[in-house]
Amino acid sequence: MTAHTHQTAPTQFVEAKGIRFAYRRFGKAGGLPLVFNMHFTGTMDHWDPALTDGFAKDREVVLFNNAGVSSSSGDVPTTVEDMGANAVAFIKAVGLPKVDVLGFSIGGFVAQEIALQAPGLVRKLVLVGTGPRGGQGMANLTPEAQRIFGATYDPPDEIWLAGFFTPSEASQAAGREFLKRFRLRVKNRDPEVSEKVAPAQIEAIINWGAQRDGSYDYLKGIRQPALVVNGSDDVFIYPVNSFILQQNLPNAQLILYPESNHGSQYQYPKLFVQHVSIFLDG
Amino acid sequence: MTAHTHQTAPTQFVEAKGIRFAYRRFGKAGGLPLVFNMHFTGTMDHWDPALTDGFAKDREVVLFNNAGVSSSSGDVPTTVEDMGANAVAFIKAVGLPKVDVLGFSIGGFVAQEIALQAPGLVRKLVLVGTGPRGGQGMANLTPEAQRIFGATYDPPDEIWLAGFFTPSEASQAAGREFLKRFRLRVKNRDPEVSEKVAPAQIEAIINWGAQRDGSYDYLKGIRQPALVVNGSDDVFIYPVNSFILQQNLPNAQLILYPESNHGSQYQYPKLFVQHVSIFLDG
Numbered sequence: 001m002t003a004h005t006h007q008t009a010p011t012q013f014v015e016a017k018g019i020r021f022a023y024r025r026f027g028k029a030g031g032l033p034l035v036f037n038m039h040f041t042g043t044m045d046h047w048d049p050a051l052t053d054g055f056a057k058d059r060e061v062v063l064f065n066n067a068g069v070s071s072s073s074g075d076v077p078t079t080v081e082d083m084g085a086n087a088v089a090f091i092k093a094v095g096l097p098k099v100d101v102l103g104f105s106i107g108g109f110v111a112q113e114i115a116l117q118a119p120g121l122v123r124k125l126v127l128v129g130t131g132p133r134g135g136q137g138m139a140n141l142t143p144e145a146q147r148i149f150g151a152t153y154d155p156p157d158e159i160w161l162a163g164f165f166t167p168s169e170a171s172q173a174a175g176r177e178f179l180k181r182f183r184l185r186v187k188n189r190d191p192e193v194s195e196k197v198a199p200a201q202i203e204a205i206i207n208w209g210a211q212r213d214g215s216y217d218y219l220k221g222i223r224q225p226a227l228v229v230n231g232s233d234d235v236f237i238y239p240v241n242s243f244i245l246q247q248n249l250p251n252a253q254l255i256l257y258p259e260s261n262h263g264s265q266y267q268y269p270k271l272f273v274q275h276v277s278i279f280l281d282g
Numbered sequence: 283m284t285a286h287t288h289q290t291a292p293t294q295f296v297e298a299k300g301i302r303f304a305y306r307r308f309g310k311a312g313g314l315p316l317v318f319n320m321h322f323t324g325t326m327d328h329w330d331p332a333l334t335d336g337f338a339k340d341r342e343v344v345l346f347n348n349a350g351v352s353s354s355s356g357d358v359p360t361t362v363e364d365m366g367a368n369a370v371a372f373i374k375a376v377g378l379p380k381v382d383v384l385g386f387s388i389g390g391f392v393a394q395e396i397a398l399q400a401p402g403l404v405r406k407l408v409l410v411g412t413g414p415r416g417g418q419g420m421a422n423l424t425p426e427a428q429r430i431f432g433a434t435y436d437p438p439d440e441i442w443l444a445g446f447f448t449p450s451e452a453s454q455a456a457g458r459e460f461l462k463r464f465r466l467r468v469k470n471r472d473p474e475v476s477e478k479v480a481p482a483q484i485e486a487i488i489n490w491g492a493q494r495d496g497s498y499d500y501l502k503g504i505r506q507p508a509l510v511v512n513g514s515d516d517v518f519i520y521p522v523n524s525f526i527l528q529q530n531l532p533n534a535q536l537i538l539y540p541e542s543n544h545g546s547q548y549q550y551p552k553l554f555v556q557h558v559s560i561f562l563d564g
Contacts, residue, residue, distance in 0.1 A: 225540070232528060243525045246514060246538050254538040256528050258507070274560060282553065 005056065006049035007185045009063075011071060016093035017086065022071035022190070023064035023094065027056030032123055034100045034280070035062045035091060037107030037114075039129075040201050043070035043190035049181050050269035058277060062099070064090055066110070069197060070190045076200035080106070080208045084113020091121060100280055102126040105237065105262065106201060109133075109208050115222045125226040126276055129234055129262045131241030132248065133208055134215025140206055144235035157182065164263025166233050171259060174267040219248040226252040227279040229272065231264030253279065287338065288331035289467045291345075293353060298375035299368060304353035304472070305346035305376065309338030314405055316382045316562070317344045317373060319389030319396075321411075322483050325352035325472035331463050332551035340559060344381070346372055348392070351479060352472045358482035362388070362490045366395020373403060382562055384408040387519065387544065388483060391415075391490050397504045407508040408558055411516055411544045413523030414530065415490055416497025422488055426517035439464065446545025448515050453542060456549040501530040508534040509561040511554065513546030535561065 004010070004026035011022050024044055025033070034055055036047060044063040052061050067086045068076035077083050087110055091099055101122050103111025108130025115122045131138055141149065145163075153159045157179060165175035226249050230242040239256055246254035255275055257264040265272040286292070286308035293304050306326055307315070316337055318329060326345040334343050349368045350358035359365050369392055373381055383404050385393025390412025397404045413420055423431065427445075435441045439461060447457035508531050512524040521538055528536035537557055539546040547554040 232534070239529070240525070243522070243538075246540075247521070249540075251540045252514070253540050254536065256525075256536040258528075258531075258533045258535050271560070271564065275557075278553070278556060 006047070006052045011044070011188060011190070014090065014093045016089040017067075019067045019072060019074035019086065019089070021064055021067070021090045021093065023062060023090070025060065025062050025094075027060040028058055029060050031059050032098055032100050033060040033062045033096055034102055034126075035064070035087075035096075037087065037101065037103035037110045038065070038069070039105035039107055040205070041193050041198050043193060045185055045190045046182070048178055048266045048269055049184060051265060051273060054269065054273035055277070059100075059280070062094070062096070065190065066090070068200065070193050076197050076204075078200050078203040078207065080109040080113055080204050081117075083110045083204060084117050087114050088118045088121065091118075097121075098123055100124045100126070102128065102276075103130060104128040104265070105130055106205055109205075112222060115224055116218065119223065122224050124280055125222070125224050126229065126279070127226055127242075127245060128229045128265050129231070129237055130228075130245070131209075131237045132216050132219060132245050134211040135209060135237070135241035135244055137238045138205075138209030138241065139211060140209070141202065142236060142238070148235075160263065163236065164261055164266055166231075166259060166261045168259055171261065171267055175263075178263065178266040216244060216248040219245065220250060222249055223251065225279070227276060228252050228254045229257070229265060229275070231257050231260030231262060231267070233260065234262045234264070236262040288329070288334045293326070293470060293472070296372065296375045298371035299349075301349045301354060301356035301368065301371070303346055303349070303372045303375065305344060305372070307342065307344050307376075309342040310340055311342050313341050314380055314382050315342040315344045315378055316384055316408075317346070317369075317378075319369060319383065319385035319392045320348070320351070321387035321389050322487070323475050323480050325475060327467055327472045328464070330460055330548045330551060331466060333547060333555060336551065336555035337559070341382075341562070344376070344378070347472065348372070350482070352475050358479050358486075360482050360485040360489065362391040362395055362486050363399075365392045365486060366399050369396050370400045370403065373400075379403075380405055382406045382408070384410065384558075385412060386410045386547070387412055388487055391487075394504060397506055398500065401505065404506050406562055407504070407506050408511065408561070409508055409524075409527060410511045410547050411513070411519055412510075412527070413491075413519045414498050414501060414527050416493040417491060417519070417523035417526060419520045420487075420491030420523065421493060422491070423484065424518060424520070430517075442545065445518065446543055446548055448513075448541060448543045450541055453549055457545075460545065460548040498526060498530040501527065502532060504531055505533065507561075509558060510534050510536045511539070511547060511557070513539050513542030513544060513549070515542065516544045516546070518544040
């Protein structure tokens with residue numbers, strides 16, 4: 001498509017449902033684009049360039065801010081269902097008839113909603129550090145998440161060392177490498193999210209996580225091949241939820257990485273890109 | 283090493299602990315050999331050539347019959363610990379100072395024992411369709427295993443269509459392809475096991491599977507990087523046991539394949555060889 005990379009791709013805008021969606025698009029055109037759905041309070045600049053540029057070698061990558069997040073207008077909905085509807089509207093507004101969808105954490109909830117609400121739009125799903133509706137320990141933020149999000153960090157982005165990596169030396173070292181990559185884009189970087197984002201996203205997370213009879217039944221309706229990925233020691237969304245996703249989705253592969261937390265894909269970026277590429281190309 | 287393949291590799295013999303071990307060795311020499319540990323009542327000819335020849339392109343492959351199995355002399359022990367000790371003796375007798383170890387089903391129990399008893403001998407572990415000591419549903423053969431092993435099949439090797447593959451059309455089709463490959467070696471094929479093998483192996487399986495307090499504690503002693511692989515619907519060793527292995531081993535990656543049973547690696551042989559090769563070479 002262009003010679004753009006994670007660092008240089010310009011932020012573009014598209015309107016749908018009265019929302020002005022900010023997005024970036026780069027990588028090798030011609031195949032199915034991979035659309036990324038971001039985690040709690042993250043912007044387009046919270047993706048790891050090792051992943052986005054890694055995938056961009058072989059396929060087009062589409063990053064966007066969902067409604068109310070950073071450079072996108074509108075309000076953050078308080079349900080994942082509405083976030084999914086907004087994401088579907090965005091993908092259609094960009095003019096993409098079929099895509100692969102990757103979602104991380106709450107972005108993984110949104111990815112499931114996209115597949116449920118617009119099954120014809122989605123070829124394959126990549127669900128990272130995420131879980132099903134009503135999963136285990138998902139009725140609220142986990143005690144670990146409450147502790148990590150309740151603390152202060154200087155500089156503030158060091159919160160991700162605590163949230164995405166384990167305390168082990170190897171994981172923290174990988175975390176510091178991640179932060180270096182995370183900070184690389186300086187020019188035209190997305191503004192951090194407003195103070196209205198976290199409360200609305202937390203309400204949506206709690207709505208999604210509440211356990212009900214038959215919480216997992218809806219997964220039978222997601223017929224797309226799915227790849228579920230998580231770290232062995234995810235303290236935000238416990239890894240058993242990845243196992244539950246795999247066991248209840250009709251066609252899902254599971255990969256759990258060793259000695260890693262919620263950001264296992266940032267701890268093993270090359271391996272993750274390799275595994276996901278095999279899955280998407282297979 | 284040689285131009286031999288799964289079909290042509292001659293059966294060789296080596297003595298250790300008073301046992302004459304039958305083995306075959308082929309593939310690209312120079313790196314660490316991958317030693318295969320076979321499942322319940324299987325012989326060297328029960329490995330899928332798509333796997334063994336697949337791996338042999340990049341590494342040396344060592345197949346063997348443990349004590350009392352098929353063309354190896356001696357008695358089948360009634361504990362996995364003793365099977366592990368025999369396997370260690372075999373590997374040392376062949377003169378291999380360090381190896382990667384793959385085990386399938388009861389062979390995965392033996393692989394864990396090899397790593398525990400001779401940690402310096404093992405670089406990496408691949409544990410397929412297997413579980414920990416005292417895993418879930420492992421105190422006896424599962425009801426499904428009892429039904430499948432209690433039935434008769436004509437030809438007899440069609441038991442593996444029931445035991446290794448799901449009833450789905452896609453899985454059964456993959457199973458028939460597996461059986462074709464499984465039957466390819468006609469010349470110098472291993473004799474099927476004697477009637478003494480199954481009872482001794484079942485006793486060992488039940489010993490290993492009995493739940494005790496702290497059943498999984500020993501896994502902390504297996505420090506090697508491990509790759510745990512299973513099918514989503516394994517009816518012989520339930521897939522939750524692969525999750526338990528991953529969660530309790532200090533350094534383990536888990537891969538579960540979709541819509542597959544105990545023989546998931548034979549349903550997705552190319553993908554399995556690719557995933558295991560990435561793990562072994564990483």
